[in-house]
Amino acid sequence: MARLMIRDFVVLKSWLDVAGQAELIEALRPVLKSAPPFHPVTPKGQTMSVRMTSAGRLGWLSDAQGYRYVPDHPKGMAWPAIPAPILRLWAEVTGLERQPDSCLINYYGEGARMGLHQDKDEADFSWPVVSVSLGDDGLFRMGGPTRGGKTESIWLSSGDVVVMGGPARLAYHGVDRIRFKSSRLLPRGGRLNLTLRVVE
Numbered sequence: 001m002a003r004l005m006i007r008d009f010v011v012l013k014s015w016l017d018v019a020g021q022a023e024l025i026e027a028l029r030p031v032l033k034s035a036p037p038f039h040p041v042t043p044k045g046q047t048m049s050v051r052m053t054s055a056g057r058l059g060w061l062s063d064a065q066g067y068r069y070v071p072d073h074p075k076g077m078a079w080p081a082i083p084a085p086i087l088r089l090w091a092e093v094t095g096l097e098r099q100p101d102s103c104l105i106n107y108y109g110e111g112a113r114m115g116l117h118q119d120k121d122e123a124d125f126s127w128p129v130v131s132v133s134l135g136d137d138g139l140f141r142m143g144g145p146t147r148g149g150k151t152e153s154i155w156l157s158s159g160d161v162v163v164m165g166g167p168a169r170l171a172y173h174g175v176d177r178i179r180f181k182s183s184r185l186l187p188r189g190g191r192l193n194l195t196l197r198v199v200e
Contacts, residue, residue, distance in 0.1 A: 007142045007152055008168035012093065016159035020085075021134055021185055027083035028105065028192070031055050034080050035073045037107050043067070049112040055082045056102040058199050060121065067121050069102060069199050082196075090130055090196050093163055098127070101199040108138065108178050108191040116143060116151075116174040119164070119197065127198035128165030134158050134192040137179040143172035158183045 004011040016024070037051035040062040054060055058069040059079045072078055082103045090100055106114070119129050133156040140162070143151040153176065156162070164171065181189035 004154075006154060007144065008166060008171065009142050009173070010163040010165070010168075011154060011156075012161040012163070014157070014159050015093070015161040016089075016132075018159075021159050023085050024083075024089075024132070024134060024194075025185065025192075027085045031080045031083065031105070035059075035077065036075075037105070038074060048114075049108075050114060051107045051109070053105050054079050054102055055086075055105065056100060058102045060102060060104045060197075069121060086132075086194060086196070089132065089161070093130055093161055094128055094165075096127075098198060100130075100196040102197045104195040104197065106193040106195070108136070108175065108193065110178075110180040110189065112190075113177055114175040116141065116147065116172040118145075118170050118172055119195075120170060122197055122199050124198065124200075125169050128163050128169065130196040131162040131164065132194040132196075133160045133162075134194070135183045135186040136189060136191040137182045138191050138193070139176040139178070141174050141176055142168075145170050145172070147172055155179075158185050 002013040035053045037053040040048045040052055043066050061070045135158055138156050140156045141151050141153045143149055178191045
């Protein structure tokens with residue numbers, strides 16, 4: 001496991017071994033079944049290329065009303081609980097007793113991407129955001145606190161974890177593309193990204 005510091009982002013390469021990755025996938029199966037992923041629509045009416053769902057007390061939602069956290073899936077059911085192995089990972093990499101309120105689950109299929117953005121819909125930015133990569137490699141782009149500045153990129157592989165705290169908490173970041181079927185973790189290919197956040 002290597003610990004890299006890139007533009008204030010802490011990148012933990014190979015934090016999860018193969019067994020640890022498989023454990024998270026198994027823990028996520030009932031979550032994805034009870035809260036099926038969906039394609040969110042931006043307030044401007046554009047359909048996102050990633051599919052999303054959430055676990056925890058609150059889930060993140062984007063639609064014509066804007067970006068926000070809500071207690072229920074768009075189909076009306078409450079979000080499932082965050083699985084214990086994911087909460088354990090959060091505690092290990094942050095050292096915090098405070099648990100996250102939300103685990104956003106993004107699925108990147110072939111051709112999916114995520115434009116540069118800030119995570120700023122939370123009430124308190126002093127808590128870090130933890131991002132976990134599972135499956136195919138993703139080209140992760142990191143910027144600064146303002147749009148349009150210099151950026152750096154790194155390929156994130158399955159089992160890598162990124163911690164965004166301090167100056168990186170409100171830094172712009174995104175995923176330019178994935179290497180589809182570069183990993184065997186997901187039988188049909190693609191990348192799962194888990195983003196753990198303290199909302200309130």
